[in-house]
Amino acid sequence: MHNIGAKMNFNHLMEDKSLKRRCKSGNGQCYWSPAGNIRSTHGNNVHMTMFCKHCGLREDIFLSKQDYEIQERLILKEIKHVYAR
Numbered sequence: 001m002h003n004i005g006a007k008m009n010f011n012h013l014m015e016d017k018s019l020k021r022r023c024k025s026g027n028g029q030c031y032w033s034p035a036g037n038i039r040s041t042h043g044n045n046v047h048m049t050m051f052c053k054h055c056g057l058r059e060d061i062f063l064s065k066q067d068y069e070i071q072e073r074l075i076l077k078e079i080k081h082v083y084a085r
């Protein structure tokens with residue numbers, strides 16, 4: 001299970017290979033945040049786009065519906081926050 005705290009860092013949703021990549025901003029890891037584009041897929045998955053707050057890199061990820069529902073409120077809150085800027 002993921003550890004769901006109040007912190008607004010969504011790195012735990014990312015695959016290891018995305019986390020191991022060095023951020024182009026030079027601050028080590030990328031700081032991933034949901035960019036939106038959320039949609040359900042045929043299976044029991046949810047597809048969404050993430051982006052790095054430091055370098056702007058984008059990556060699409062899949063979550064299980066269950067994982068998504070656990071995070072949904074945080075994700076939607078974060079997206080609203082991103083779009084409000």
Ligand SMILES: [Zn+2]
Pocket residue numbers: 022023024025029030031052053054055056057
């Ligand atoms: Zn980055």
